Amino acid sequence: MMVESVLVFCKVFNIENKNHSGYAGNRFRAGLKLFAICAAIILTTNAGAQTSSGNGWYEQGNFVPTNRISVTVTNSLSVPLKYQPVSIKRNELPMENIPERWVDIVDPDLPGNANPTAAELKDLGGYVIGKEINGHSIHFQLDDLDKDGVWDEIFFLSDFAPGETRRFYIYFDFHERGLYPHEVHANIANYGHHTVPLLESEIMGWKLWYPHDLDLHGKRKPMLTAYYEYSTNRSGYYMPFEMGTDIMTVQNTFGAGGMCIFENPDDPEHPARAYYSPNKDKGPIKDSRFSFDVVCNGPLRSIIKVKTTNWNSGGGFYELEQNYTVIAHKSWCIVDVHFNKFLPPQKNVMFGAGIRRIMSEYKSVNKGGMVISMGKNIPARIPDEDIGDSVLVVPWEGIGLVVKDEYKPHYVAIKNYGGDHLFQIPETKDLSYQYMAVDGWSFGEVNNNEKEFTKYVEAEGLKYNNPPVVKVFQYEKKGK
16 A cells, blocks of 8 residues: 555656666655655644544643543434434433533534634633633533532533434533523513513523413524513513514413323313313412422523422322423423322323414324424414504414324324314323424524424424433543
8 A cells, every 4th residue: 555655656746666776766765755754744644633533632721621521422313413402411420529610511523712812802701712622612501400409411412414423521620611602591580460481492482371381482583582571571472573473372272382181081172281170260279389490591401390289180189390491493392291299080091292273274284293283374463452553464383292202192183272283192100201392483584384394393303202322431530
């Protein structure tokens, strides 16, 4: 291989190999010397490239960590993943007692930052990331999901080619650099004369005007709008134009995503719903009760917890917790449901999850654990009689719901509660299940028509059912 390379090199540079003496020989020997120099440069460059994108230790400004844990993440699908959520659990790491502010996540395959400019330092202060070698620090967050004062998960987003396995490093040593703009938001507000949780990505917003059934806020362009909405207590239908608008009529339907219990699965028209118990509006002592908490709030993932207690269906008694999760760059909200008390009136009851039949529905799609409802020329805002305002018509809107295949969902459509698309789900051993609510509208920048939205729901449903495989490796100490 080396001899062939020499001959090709000599041919390219017009160096003849007639003999090894005289002028031609001198040219050939000079060519060999030049080749050796070039080869050495190439090998050195390649070695440096491998170090900077391989196992070399990361440094950033005065942050020179001496501890790290290697993690690989594998895309098990034959499709690319964009902004793929990745969660690494603390209790799976070889070292768990790591101070929160010490942690950094580095992608060794990304080019490092140059030194910050004087303008950047003046604008953002000394917390900006300094010059990096051997990779790039990526945005991430540590979340204390059970609120015990100890972080439970490292969360970040990354891109993966089909079937690709990528390596990341968890570095830890004291440092304070890194400021991440928030791309999601969640909070609990006194909004519209009662307590309402609001969540959003920069693409779509949701609120729990009714405590179990998602209301929907459409964005015209990527931005966070919920803080303005609840801090001013401005109606979601009358936000400044550029901040989008509420686009869902929920009323007594399942809205853009809600849960229930089928106490009699053979009678799907009458599911048990916590907000519509026999004691509805008889006061909080008798009625179902709801409380809310912010589990985490960005920069990439926000979670609201809803606790439901004292739910007496008239046949059974239930208490549960639901986590509503939104993630940057996504048009969906994931809902985890876990029952703390589950006392049904009989055996073989089923869990439930569903969406309403969208206003002005013209088409619905049902495939396995996925259902989509789409409407045209939707009166998203009714005329306000007080000010004589005209109706807001949305040319197209789509809502979807995905239940993981592992829960063996069974589709049913009901006419009750305004008309809804539901899934019946067999009771699970741990009394938990999960679903994904997906949304889009014609004035959004993405997923704004039937074809694109259907494709998006199908693609996100596939990813939802096949999360990346995370493997954690041993702890490493620099120099050992």
